[in-house]
Amino acid sequence: MKKLVVMLTAVLVMVLALALVSARLTGSTTKADSKTLTIYNWGDYIDPTLITKFEKQYGYRVIYQTFDSNEAMLTKIQQGGTSFDLIVPSDYMISKMRDEHLLLPINAKNVPNLKNIDSRFLNLSFDPNNHYSVPYFWGTVGIVYNPKMLGGSKITSWNDLWDKKYKNQILLVDSAREIVGMGLNSLHYSLNDTNKKHLEQTLQKLKKLKPNIKAIVGDENKLLLPRREAAIGVLWSGDAVEIMDENPELTYVIPKEGSNVWFDNMAIPKGATNKKGAEQFINFMLDPKNAAKNAEYVGYATPNRAAMRYLPKEIKDDKRFYPDKKLTDRLEVYENFSKPVNARINELFLEFKMSH
């Protein structure tokens, strides 16, 4: 009995001590302090040396936290209680958050480096006049494949994937919007088509692809494709860069029927305690040299025109990852779907996964 009491007291004391320590830690990190800047970004999505450089230059202490999906980030911001000063949502999420009044406008006067951004990436449909966001990186959805494993065949379109000779050779990314979008595009419909009949047709078409699909996976594709687990992968351009770095046999193509072009953007969420610092950071990241350094580290395409000068030739001239305007004009940005449409798309994707 006595032992039990002693043990319980010990546990209680420990819990209290831990609570105290954690309260101090979080207290010091989330304190509304004009000398700290809290950034909430995707994992491994910035060159860490740039953060150090920014801290030295502006005298801020940067707290860097990460998320792994737009929806997870949204939930955290919606629930409040956090004091993020800068976030990096994707295109459709910017318009969603703007509509829900979760973003603060960016004062363009404080971000003179905005002039460095290529005009084709400004004033896009999800944020007219860039009131709330500044593009950070952009990329596409496409096909990475290993010509050697396919006996030299070339893939140029989504419809090529339906070829019977690619039986059990394709890894798809486990993301409803991308795969349903691929189906819609293969039928020459828009990515943002929500017509019931067209979606039903898409499901039937996707089901026919099933024999060619080896697996539907997440980030594991970056591990599996370089190791030749399968010859073909449908994924985001940035992942393709990483895969091709590891195994140069592979190449990347943006299918000719069209595809998705996406943008991740810097924005300031409601509840930010250091708006000035956030704007300074945006301006800092738009500096050509910094943007180039970041692009080289991350591997995605930078929208910063002035930064191109500082990028190695083999990166900036690679049409696969820096497609020209003629090609990007054929690509579409995701529109923000309403919740019921989003649910329908996901159910469709589930149905596709379960089909044989």
Add this chain to the structure above:
Amino acid sequence: MTKKLTNTYLIPYVLWIGLFVIAPLAMVLYYSFFDIQGHFSFENYVRFFTPIYLRMTVSSIGYACLITFFTLLIAYPTAYLLTKMKNRRLWLMLIILPTWINVLLKAYAFIGLLSTYGPVDTLLALSGIGRKQILFTGFSFVFVSVYLFIPFMILPIYNSLEKLNNSFVEAAYDLGASAWATFRRVIFPLTLEGVKSGVQAVFIPALSLFMLTRLIAGNRVITLGTAIEEHFLVTQDWGMGATIAVFLILAMIVVMALMGKGWLKRW
């Protein structure tokens, strides 16, 4: 005095049960009555009985049965052998040891082992059987799940085998029972409680496995757990996610009723 003391001792238990068992269950039930627009409705329950979710349920239950069956098939003889070993504690320790490692890490290790050109594949090729696709099949899913669940089946069976009074076994032999008859009529019935707890400990988590369906089965196997994950994280359709969870809880009650010590039968 004693009564008062017992009541004080009850406080942590009641708090725990209330906060971490009853309240979450009530919330799951509550959420299940709201459609995606946030209106009160029974729509989710209607949706559950559409072919997609019914097929998912059938496939989840089928795979959970397979996993439980093979786990039992391996765990029972192993537990029996354990009771006959000299260094039982050491062997038991070795069986428990893998559970200290995170499931995701083990799953990633299996991706490496079972992938094309991986060690297992190479071994098959060298042995003349030829390369076979192992990763991303129903087989690999069951295999890895069985591997993960075996310790949870061995332990309860081992415990009841330990408690088994050996004189019953000896008596059976003395009365002329064959080894098989002894096992079937004496040993197995007397250790049934252990088997039941083992089956519960495996079947219920197996119903809602979700990371393995992607990592090991490449989404070729879809369980109810996969759908719950998607509804909560991607679609943000918490109502539907909660509804599926309600059905999982119902399935759990059924299993406990079938396997339990009769506490449900008394109701």
